[in-house]
Amino acid sequence: MTDGAGTDLPLIRHNDYSPLVPPALGEWDPALPVSVIIPAHGGQHRLDLTLAALAAQTYPGHLMEVIVVDDGSDPPLRLPEIAPPGTRIVAADPGRWGIAHAVNTGAALAEGRIIQRLDADMVVCREHIEALARWHHLAGYLVAIGAKKFVEEPELSPAHLYDGVRTGPLEAVFDLSEALPSSTEQTISRTDGLRTSRNPYHVCTGPTVSMRRETFHAVGGIDPDVLRGEDTEFAYRLAAHGAVFVPDMAAQAVHLGLPAQRRDRDRAVRAVGPYLAHRVPLRRDLRKDRGRRWLVPYVEVVLHVDGDERQVRDAVSAALEGSVTDVRVTLVAPWSRLSPGRRAVLGDPSFELRLLREHFAHDERVRRADEVSPTPAPIPFRYTGPISVPLGHGSLERMIAALQDDRSGMLVVDLGDDGTATLERTEALGRALLLGADDVPASIKATHGVRHGDRAEFWPVPAAPAAPARKPAGASAEKAEKSAQAAPGRPAQAPPEKPAWNPPEQPTAAPSRGDRPPAPARKPESRLSRLRSAIRRG
Incomplete structure (x- = not known):
């Protein structure tokens, strides 16, 4: 028997504790109070x-x-x-x-x-x-x-x-x-x-x-x-x-x-729901209300602030507007070095960083940190990626699905010249920390497995729209249709549809003089019209 943390024992993969063999009851000497x-x-x-x-x-x-x-x-x-x-x-x-x-x-x-x-x-x-x-x-x-x-x-x-x-x-x-x-x-x-x-x-x-x-x-x-x-x-x-x-x-x-469920099952189940919905993100069945914010997010997105202000803002927006909305963004930068004392506002060497701090100061979904925490617990997943590659609309959803598919502890995505993006399972990261691992990825690989992927799998390029069919030069739609029907071995093609008419948008303000279209030309007056005009003038 040992009294230690178990670092000298066989590693337990996921929750398979089979390598641990407890002593038979009554045949060992307890030591721990x-x-x-x-x-x-x-x-x-x-x-x-x-x-x-x-x-x-x-x-x-x-x-x-x-x-x-x-x-x-x-x-x-x-x-x-x-x-x-x-x-x-x-x-x-x-x-x-x-x-x-x-x-x-x-x-x-x-x-x-x-x-x-x-x-x-x-x-x-x-x-x-x-x-x-x-x-x-x-x-x-x-x-x-x-x-x-x-x-x-x-x-x-x-x-x-x-x-x-x-x-x-x-x-x-x-x-x-x-x-x-x-x-x-x-x-x-x-x-x-x-x-x-x-x-x-x-x-x-x-x-x-x-x-x-x-x-x-x-x-x-x-x-x-x-x-x-x-x-x-x-x-x-x-x-x-x-x-x-x-x-x-x-x-x-x-x-x-x-049990209480036998006395009033409906009320007992309903009483638990709100508490777990806010605190156990893996209970996706309890988070079906659209547009809600929850106490514990589903994913922490870690972004290192190493680019210009506009690039960071775009990366944050991409993270918050994806198909996985239950997200918290952590911006990592030396925020604590920003002193509150008098300074030249426009000439401040930390101008860009201060600007970013003010941009997100009142957004509860965005937090600032000087360094990445050892674990995002109780948040179940943590994404880390370069701001030069903003998350696609469905990137996080695809990455989480990949981890859940084979219960891997980490997913590493090759982004080519932009480096890598990773998604960690907090449970696997926590196990590595408990074991005191010096090489965290190696420990995660041993206990939960590490999966690799490429950029196209999680940032798919949308297919280009098909070009519209061109009408044969010098032929009407009717002639083109007859020509297609006459050609053996070729499927008949329907004549192109007449595009639907869309009324022009009404201008929100009168156009400037230079933007006004020329007035239409007046028709020449007839002899009878000239005679009537002369009578009125007389």
Whole structure:
């Protein structure tokens, strides 16, 4: 067993963790302390059962602490008689509320190297903590997921449950013949334990999940602004960070009570939608509203400001007006060197840069940075290309489709004399950073693959319109048609259509004297007209 980041282990391609072989349960010596964090709001009896099961764990007691975070229970939660020795109840930090806030409160107090999040209505088997913790002794970038089934809450005392969990499997305590399986277990089975899953974060629901403490804090913890679906949003950020998701079916558990979706599925689904739409760009099905701006864009477009102002503006416009509208542009230049002091406005050596800063100062889609960030997470894709080759209308869409086609981590497009353009998958970039790779492209090639393409594939040249057929010289349309019909072996051609008449545009202002057309010539007056004019004058 190792305690390190796993850089000396075989590289994991995508989410295929097959090269990692965990030790058999009960046949290894744990070394890493675990902090079990339980967010709770009311439900004292269910919490008593949860803590009784944790008291019966096979994981060494001196390596396990339990932090119950009371999220405003009335009356306040109390510590039951049967609980692990290192159990304490703390109040959630004031000013916020909800599951995410409670978990973050516990994580801030955690002393263990491993954080195990567990709901206050979960009863786990005796090997549960051990089964998940063994993976974190192998590598530091894993997220371990336990199994669960839903059961109606039985009439069961904490003492009876403790004895049952300590001496046998969960089947000896609960009647699992009527248990409702979790929908995520079907996905796990269908994707070979998530080894072939394209988006394994989908099944990483919160009731029982564990990871290294540094991994939890590296992605910023759980978003307290997300009141429904906070576990899925958190798992998405873990995926962007490069984490590998490992479900362990030996970590069995039962959830006391049926899921909320069974009580009111429509409302439960609708409650999650807005939170995930703004924060999980890969959920394209949730971003169908036209003209919307979302909290987390789909693509970051990085442009280095190394040309004139007009060229940069054209490149930005091309990026924002393409077929992929869910874009944020980052302009990289030494912006911090622009001092605010008095200067000659027109004679400023940084005139072009200041002009660009003012052009985009109030456009929330355009940001400025002195250098490129190590990762664009949680944005799932990052494009980098020269401003001399503005993105075509469909270039980004084609490049993303190419990456999604074979799940590559990077696409490199040869632009000839203009250099190269690249599209990176943030998940692959995050994995390279987690592994501490000196050569990031080489690491991405090993874990996700690198694809190459040429300019014509992603910047196709539009076909020139066909030239209109010319009429044979000296022949009318009718003669041309008869000639075509008479020629053997040649298809008959229809006479050219008469072009539709378009009325001339009305001028918006009177033309200048020099632009006025000459007045039409007057017709000569007749003898009768001259006679009538003479009579009127007389």
